[in-house]
Amino acid sequence: MERVSELASPPSNEPEPLLRVRDLTLRFGGVTALNGVDFEVRRGELFAIIGPNGAGKTSIFNCLNSVYRPQQGTITLNGKSLLGRPPAAVAALGVARTFQNLGLFSHLTLVENLMLGRHHLMRTGFFSGMLWWGRAKREEIAHRAAVERIVELLELEPYRRMPAGLLPYGVAKRAELGRALAMEPTLLLLDEPVAGMNLEETEDTARYLLEVRRELGLAMILVEHDMSLVMDLADRVMALDFGVVIATGAPSEIQGDPKVIEAYLGGAA
Template sequence: MSAPQTVEQTEEQTEEQTVDPVLVVDDVRLTFGSVTAVDGVSFDVRPDELFALIGPNGAGKTSVFNILSGVYRPQQGSVKLHGHELVGMRPPAIARLGMARTFQNIELFANLTVLDNLMLGRHQHIGYGPLAALAWVGKARREELAHRARVEEIVDFLELTAWRTLPVGLLPYGVQKRVELGRALAMDPRLLLLDEPVAGMNQEETEDMARFIVDIRSELKVPMIMVEHDMGLVMDLADRVLVVDFGSPVATGTPEQVQRDPEVIRAYLGADA
């Protein structure tokens, strides 16, 4: 006989059941000709949650991200962000709904300063045209000052003050990755996709990035989906983990649960393990 639940446990479970997920992915399938990149993937992301997507190289993780952000259109399934169906929408429209993304390979403008790169993240919030921007009076002036104030908050949050006026191309790799994260935050996202945020970083840079990811969740309350090969980082930070292999879901659960799952061990280490 199982132990009776406490009042606190019952209340926690009831609260989880009544909170609507931020994102719901249902039975998504993506093929390229005869090649199946994503096959029957389903998951949801809850408010304030850090959800990790892991798997061996070629498992389909980036394809899932490309589906979520509108780069790929799946042949089957549904993707809903706060109740809005995303399948069939173009990336700019999805971004306007509140989805922001960082990239494994840095996608910054190397000749622009840190501030200017972060200002690009405010593009979807700009409500004036190019002529008003040239005149820089009235609404255009007020809006731009507000956008710059928001960018300065992100500079402080990510500790980028020392580099704020420098061209991004002159900065260390780890700082550039931080700037890319800042540009995504400048969008004021409702869901943040992190594509290998610590790829290529040394130990110190990885620890810094991990600290900022924790701060985003605890202070900014932004739910996140993270694709990452650094298993130590994933197991330390993630609330739940989805493991995929050859495009198919293998296991979903807490970090402790997926680490013990025999199918996860097989996917990473081979059948003999």
């Protein structure tokens, strides 16, 4: 992964973080999935969350985009609370997400799937859109132009008219990323973006993520089991174990932390 690390840009030095999470606690009956989790994400930063299965990584994502409602704690994005808002409202505030399992519509083309990411930005109604006249036509053209820029950024041109169900797996994962980018987010949640990929596909995805970061200036939160990818790309890493933060710091610090080695790698330092 050395060849892509040179593309990384340093995070912003702005004192006010983009995302602030404080005392996040989530329970399911008698099971505590998250216990007093605190972290911040700076503007333009690539922040990674690691931990063994069941540590609470996906639960954090589900709290961030309001799929789960925590019993305790605060989540603020650009100073606005995300708690209590429906997922659509959180998306409108600038939070987009990719998923471990592909969520593409297999019968729609790649471009049509990316257009779905623009839905919350569209203002024309059903009937004006059906007639495709005046404002509706201008809006459609503008959104398609935005999607084409994403297609170019992610080098998806050869697949743009192909049904999503026929896309190679690595390309389909890239299309999932493209649909999230089509939402024009300020914070991008990446849930295991290289799961199931071979080495070449993983390196390509790393390159695209860094290209997206450089071109769009997005803050990203990465959940991933591929430690070489995490340590090569992330500015900071937070390690979880049983819903508790055990370490936060630079990748080099996390790699040598005895608690992380014991909890995540299964052995003593």
